[in-house]
Amino acid sequence: MSEVRRFGELIRGWFGLEHDDSRLDLLAEVLRARLEATGARDLDTYARLAGPEERRTLATRLTVGETYFFRNPDHFRALFEHVLPERVRHNAAARQLRILSLGCATGEEPYSVAILLRERCPHLADWALEVVGLDVNPDAIVHAERGRYGAWALRAAPADVVARWFRIDGRDHVLDPAVRAMVRFAEQNLVEPAAAWSTPGRWDVVLCRNVLMYMSPEIAANVIDRLGRALVPGGYLFLGHAETLRGRAGGFGLRHTHDTFYYQVDGAPAPEVSGAAPGGLGWIDEIDRASHRIASLSARPLITEVADARPAPGGAAPTLARARSLFEQERVDDALAELDGLPAATREHPEALLLRAVLCTNRGRIADAETACERLLARSAADPGAHYLMALCRESAGDREGAARHDRAAIAADAGFAMARLHLGLLHRRAGDVAAARDELGRALELLARDEAARLELFGGGFRRDALEALCRAELRACGGTA
Numbered sequence: 001m002s003e004v005r006r007f008g009e010l011i012r013g014w015f016g017l018e019h020d021d022s023r024l025d026l027l028a029e030v031l032r033a034r035l036e037a038t039g040a041r042d043l044d045t046y047a048r049l050a051g052p053e054e055r056r057t058l059a060t061r062l063t064v065g066e067t068y069f070f071r072n073p074d075h076f077r078a079l080f081e082h083v084l085p086e087r088v089r090h091n092a093a094a095r096q097l098r099i100l101s102l103g104c105a106t107g108e109e110p111y112s113v114a115i116l117l118r119e120r121c122p123h124l125a126d127w128a129l130e131v132v133g134l135d136v137n138p139d140a141i142v143h144a145e146r147g148r149y150g151a152w153a154l155r156a157a158p159a160d161v162v163a164r165w166f167r168i169d170g171r172d173h174v175l176d177p178a179v180r181a182m183v184r185f186a187e188q189n190l191v192e193p194a195a196a197w198s199t200p201g202r203w204d205v206v207l208c209r210n211v212l213m214y215m216s217p218e219i220a221a222n223v224i225d226r227l228g229r230a231l232v233p234g235g236y237l238f239l240g241h242a243e244t245l246r247g248r249a250g251g252f253g254l255r256h257t258h259d260t261f262y263y264q265v266d267g268a269p270a271p272e273v274s275g276a277a278p279g280g281l282g283w284i285d286e287i288d289r290a291s292h293r294i295a296s297l298s299a300r301p302l303i304t305e306v307a308d309a310r311p312a313p314g315g316a317a318p319t320l321a322r323a324r325s326l327f328e329q330e331r332v333d334d335a336l337a338e339l340d341g342l343p344a345a346t347r348e349h350p351e352a353l354l355l356r357a358v359l360c361t362n363r364g365r366i367a368d369a370e371t372a373c374e375r376l377l378a379r380s381a382a383d384p385g386a387h388y389l390m391a392l393c394r395e396s397a398g399d400r401e402g403a404a405r406h407d408r409a410a411i412a413a414d415a416g417f418a419m420a421r422l423h424l425g426l427l428h429r430r431a432g433d434v435a436a437a438r439d440e441l442g443r444a445l446e447l448l449a450r451d452e453a454a455r456l457e458l459f460g461g462g463f464r465r466d467a468l469e470a471l472c473r474a475e476l477r478a479c480g481g482t483a
């Protein structure tokens with residue numbers, strides 16, 4: 001086995017993280033850098049010498065920390081309209097509620113919970129509320145504790161919520177100290193069972209979203225088993241949209257409300273199956289709308305911009321929000337002209353680069369699209385959107401292998417990315433690998449049904465969800481699969 005693959009095995013043992021072939025280049029680069037930094041002459045020496053500090057450094061290099069405030073708003077609706085009211089009724093005597101965000105990255109997830117607790121649950125003011133965020137990446141934990149975020153982290157947050165809970169300081173949004181004080185963070189490696197997360201019967205709710213999808217099946221199943229015990233009877237588990245219980249469904253019941261799925265540990269009163277709660281929570285609906293409106297293409301300076309995203313009165317300075325709005329009206333050339341007119345610094349903003357890459361891909365300006373993607377990837381090597389667009393560019397250049405590599409990188413960064421799976425499925429089919437094609441197309445079909453509207457609008461090449469689903473079904477049938 002090559003040294004890089006053996007390094008991958010080591011990483012799997014230490015962190016549970018699984019690296020498929022699309023990540024071998026990254027592993028090779030990290031291994032090279034760590035051998036140089038530690039002076040170890042080969043992998044065996046490195047493995048022997050790597051103590052806790054070295055492993056912490058590795059965790060900062062090899063984890064994917066993509067997250068943002070109010071990610072997957074349907075989960076938050078289910079949490080605040082069904083799950084917490086039920087737990088609050090149950091815990092009325094003890095007056096305590098314990099919520100864990102496992103794999104919390106830079107803190108946006110547990111802070112979203114804390115903000116909603118402040119906004120929606122004033123009646124719990126005198127309860128013992130425990131919100132804990134744990135992650136293996138020490139840099140992410142430091143970031144979380146600081147409570148300072150760029151605009152991108154708030155792209156799905158409604159403007160009024162941002163105004164209430166954040167103070168602007170230069171380019172940063174500084175979280176209100178009262179919310180910060182509600183969440184406790186700590187470093188924790190999930191491979192190591194520890195009291196911090198796996199004490200039996202401790203948590204009312206665990207959010208472990210978009211974490212297990214990076215893990216080997218055995219480790220993921222082991223974590224789920226432990227979570228089943230760490231939750232109180234009747235406690236709830238939220239996984240990411242693209243994740244499953246990995247065959248460990250025993251002990252959990254599947255719950256489906258608010259257009260989403262989550263799990264409840266057995267031993268609870270029968271669930272009410274509801275849609276949106278009667279009367280709804282206007283505030284959470286607003287998150288939903290906001291996230292659809294600006295999910296992929298907004299940044300904090302844009303929240304003000306979005307407010308004035310109307311057609312430019314003669315001579316008004318170009319804005320990124322207007323470029324986006326022109327794209328939404330399918331005025332591709334006008335949107336590109338708007339981007340060209342942005343100040344140089346804004347043109348290099350990840351939002352602007354991503355939109356440019358989308359527009360150039362739509363126009364067939366492949367070299368320009370690739371340049372924009374490369375710039376994006378130089379800033380954020382795992383950006384799923386940039387990899388997906390790069391895959392389209394590589395395919396148009398006749399480089400199917402490169403295209404498949406970029407699709408796989410997009411999927412490695414975001415396993416729920418329907419368009420990347422659809423594209424990879426089509427590449428497999430063209431290459432005659434029918435089994436792999438069926439696999440990817442089947443996943444794409446499942447994911448298309450629930451992918452965010454804004455993301456489909458951006459990456460769907462002008463096709464609507466139903467058209468993409470129909471394409472997927474037709475391709476599946478052509479591969480002899482069921483659709």
Ligand SMILES: C[S@@+](CC[C@H](N)C(=O)[O-])C[C@H]1O[C@@H](n2cnc3c(N)ncnc32)[C@H](O)[C@@H]1O
Binds near residue numbers: 209
């Ligand atoms: C994609 S982020 C998910 C963030 C957040 N839960 C969300 O859904 O927005 C995945 C996080 O899992 C963390 N992670 C990966 N392996 C881990 C491990 N062995 N123990 C604890 N955290 C881990 C990473 O450091 C990263 O911050």
